Amino acid sequence: MIVTTHKNLTTNELKDVALAISEIDDRFNSLNFFGDNVFFLPINLSEELVRHITSIKGVDKIYFPPLNYQLSSKEWRSERTVFNVKDTLIGNGNFQIMAGPCAVESVEQMHQVGAHLQKLGINFIRGGAYKPRTSPYSFQGLETEGLKIIREIADEYGLKVITEVVDRSVLDDVSMYTDIIQIGARNMQNFFLLKELGRIDKPIFLKRGMSARIPEWLGAAEYILSSGNPKIILCERGIRTFDTSLRNTLDVAAIPLIKDLSHLPIFADPSHGTGDSKYIKPMALASIAAGCDGIMVEAHPNPAKALSDGPQSLNFDELTDLTKAIDNLNKALKA
Amino acid sequence: MIVTTHKNLTTNELKDVALAISEIDDRFNSLNFFGDNVFFLPINLSEELVRHITSIKGVDKIYFPPLNYQLSSKEWRSERTVFNVKDTLIGNGNFQIMAGPCAVESVEQMHQVGAHLQKLGINFIRGGAYKPRTSPYSFQGLETEGLKIIREIADEYGLKVITEVVDRSVLDDVSMYTDIIQIGARNMQNFFLLKELGRIDKPIFLKRGMSARIPEWLGAAEYILSSGNPKIILCERGIRTFDTSLRNTLDVAAIPLIKDLSHLPIFADPSHGTGDSKYIKPMALASIAAGCDGIMVEAHPNPAKALSDGPQSLNFDELTDLTKAIDNLNKALKA
Amino acid sequence: MIVTTHKNLTTNELKDVALAISEIDDRFNSLNFFGDNVFFLPINLSEELVRHITSIKGVDKIYFPPLNYQLSSKEWRSERTVFNVKDTLIGNGNFQIMAGPCAVESVEQMHQVGAHLQKLGINFIRGGAYKPRTSPYSFQGLETEGLKIIREIADEYGLKVITEVVDRSVLDDVSMYTDIIQIGARNMQNFFLLKELGRIDKPIFLKRGMSARIPEWLGAAEYILSSGNPKIILCERGIRTFDTSLRNTLDVAAIPLIKDLSHLPIFADPSHGTGDSKYIKPMALASIAAGCDGIMVEAHPNPAKALSDGPQSLNFDELTDLTKAIDNLNKALKA
């Protein structure tokens, strides 16, 4: 249950509201979000308690979202979340492409990527410095060195950085260099890490776990929101099913579903969603037609020589072609 | 392995080719398809045998498709299959919508549907007369009476009929009334039925089984093709996964995959693919952006009162809106 | 809803009950099952109607099973179903093994199998005459010839026959030769075929579809039961999941679940359930420990040369070893 107060309450008035709510259930929490003072309680209220809370001085509205994802729900916030990453808007149809290699491999590689993204008018460069790999014997990333490279390249070409955090111990390090913090599918339910993201003043790009149901995904977002960070981007990246034709099954329907249940921006990642560069373009277009707010896509100067995920990376010509097709489609959908 | 002969061979020359091939493996089969004389063998050939066959008088080309789906493969037929249903083209981007209720319920219901489809310029009316239902206690369809109704309505409003065959015993009956024969997901591997479809001179609309892998689906198409019927439309209708938010997970990526592996037309069914009318429009548009040749969608004059599948049926206003959005998208994609 | 009448009602009294029930809902159906007169209705009743029915002369009891699987439910029949196949009991812990090759290949092959089963004291011989195969180019079975062979061998070695029906058109043919009719996973929801099985006076061995949920499986059994045949054996044979280590995932928990929801006998098929002869023994023992009433297992004189399913077939030594382990385990579980 969520309670918001009128704006412009004094500190004392706010304390009084908090006190009154704490008498109902002392597990309440409070945040100042988008200018609203927000109190939330992990319970359903009786009609009598609803009347009681409504009568507290300073209380504005009461909301009844699903118990496990309150702050991420449409019931609480019906307008779609939009925020700036530096000077670039994300959310509510401000369509963005995030592109770059799976892993940062070298300065030279990233120079080529940065220059090409700039040429295409893409705003966000991606690239992993810490790579979660199924085998301990696979390339694990350049770590801090990789972070420095992607930051430097981004600054040179006027781009914003998105890169992944794989453990709480490197969160502060990564935060120094990135503009958006990515949480990978394997960490979607790393709850300690999620709680820490609440204290970070950077947007979080939260990928769906490979077997996460929609309410579990929103529950993960809720960990971040309820810890204090309202800037979250959800990203559908393919689920694991019986089908073995492709690496994953991109659950395109998750896009309109999320838009129906939540106010958070929703992206799609057709690289991980298919695992095969041949199918990135049709699945990117499908995701856009289904209503996503942006696309994350892997691109590499020479996919055949990539240290990871080469088969699902576009080369530069393919990325150029995709960008044109996306522009064309977005225009048609807005017409 | 597939062997084609030169056109215009005499009957005797053809017999000689058949004889020569039968000496290699007597399980060979032959068909006259799209004007080509086609021999196919369920084996891989040694280089020596390839040379031998090439040298047979009258032989034109040898193809090496996947062993289990030869005639449905791109290796054999690189141009996309297109055919007429009466005067309407299907396949290779001749986009078609097939709409109508899950089940034929009454003359009055179908009159309303027929009139609305005609108004929207939709060419195909759907409606089940035999309904496969999970429970024996659910409505099982109007059977022959339903077939007569849908045929009559289609003729009145200038539409073509598509309806489902659920058993070989009603195949001849259904064939009398329909223009396209639908095979439902539960029957995708009803191999006796599939073989019978080879002797029918009507297009077959083959839905994907709910846990069928792509090669299994093409193997099912192969039963029909190798029995003599080349007019097949594949339809992705959602697969069964761990996700419980929606009735099924529409595997949109199956669309570009099928276009990559096969020459057969590929449709999508966002009604069964989602089970929820709210998500039909975004998933129809997604499927089109991914490259499908058409859409099957459930529509009903009053979904709340439908005898089956009401929650996944559009009302007429929603169908009108969907049709406009599809037209707009198709124009943009062709631009 | 199920209504049973007192035994020894006259024909006229029974007609009166039927008439009274038909006035509530004319979709009612009636059967004489295990000596009970049984009326069932595809609806939930109001309290008022329950009182009304209870007051009808001749009515004994009213049951409220799940709507979609009434006759297969424990709510209706709390004692477990047991029946004879010739002189051999099936169900309620009368443990049976059904063994034999995937496909009947030759008289010689079946002689070897029959002799070995007799030696081991196994009562049932299996072997397919009609084989549902993913590809039309794979071996499709010996058909009627195969049926004659398995019948002849069974009679020679004092065994009972179980073999599969793949289409309604061969049902009468198969029925002439077999003692138990098997319905394969792909046909679990072939509803026309299921209804026909109601008129057959042979037990039906109903395999679970590879993506069937438990209520759907019981719904399939309900088609047979409500058409008049109470002798059904359910068989868990592995479901399709994301896991690719084995051909299927044997859902062992389905065994206690079925025993909790239904009175029907439940078998397991560790051959299809694993696809690998190495894992048949542990999975057979696991299924028995979980409470199954019997095991179906593939066995072949020379698995390496089997025309189908060789990799999941035991050789004779392995079958002997399995039988001993099963005996040992069954003794311990009864202790």
Added chain:
Amino acid sequence: MIVTTHKNLTTNELKDVALAISEIDDRFNSLNFFGDNVFFLPINLSEELVRHITSIKGVDKIYFPPLNYQLSSKEWRSERTVFNVKDTLIGNGNFQIMAGPCAVESVEQMHQVGAHLQKLGINFIRGGAYKPRTSPYSFQGLETEGLKIIREIADEYGLKVITEVVDRSVLDDVSMYTDIIQIGARNMQNFFLLKELGRIDKPIFLKRGMSARIPEWLGAAEYILSSGNPKIILCERGIRTFDTSLRNTLDVAAIPLIKDLSHLPIFADPSHGTGDSKYIKPMALASIAAGCDGIMVEAHPNPAKALSDGPQSLNFDELTDLTKAIDNLNKALKA
């Protein structure tokens, strides 16, 4: 590729081997495991290189396990791993039960549990102090307070402790109190955490991720092994499938599969595997019949009042009954 050296090499001889191997590929690593000096390389070797390595002075044997799970493979270590936890053997048929509540809730609760386990002769007490929960609003555990309670109770009743680590930041804290460190399904691919477990001198209980394929699970074990900790117990705890009858699908076949591919002990968790206390007993027995080395099961003095996972917890009578059934079965299987 794994290279072992003769025992009793001098430090200098070992350095020479390392130097020679580093010249082939400098990504090699080395460990002293179970008294063997072990070098491993993340590559496949040419025949020439194999000959070269064999000729290095001090080299004993070369092994060719799967590249991604070398040290966990049967190819490297054919005898099954056994180790002591204090004075209790785990692995290779030294059957162990680990029981206790999902979460440590209070001293009183744990006293009851400890006393009952002692009475039943169970050696290991489980109980979570840090609980990974889908919703941030669910009970998150007593944290350090919970660790102290479970340690104190274990010591009082002569039990060993197993409890979960959910983040690297609490690893040292948990290690102080526990005898075995549990890694939950959601953390199976938390690679940073896995690497840290290499430096801990405690056995690791590694649960399978809910959509992990077998090689991915062994890859996770490989992170721990290759970081220096050879004491790992794998635990099958149910996978996520389309089936919704139960919380998870216990993949019993994973037990014989793991025993075939790896030397590591394998347990089963029928509580999480079913989510329903009714099915714990049959699934525990099934897992044992399939060959597992032990069982983890949730038990609570009053499941209806448990703060988490009550529905899948046994009460004390049920635990007593289960223990007897397990003893009986284990005796029969060893006979």
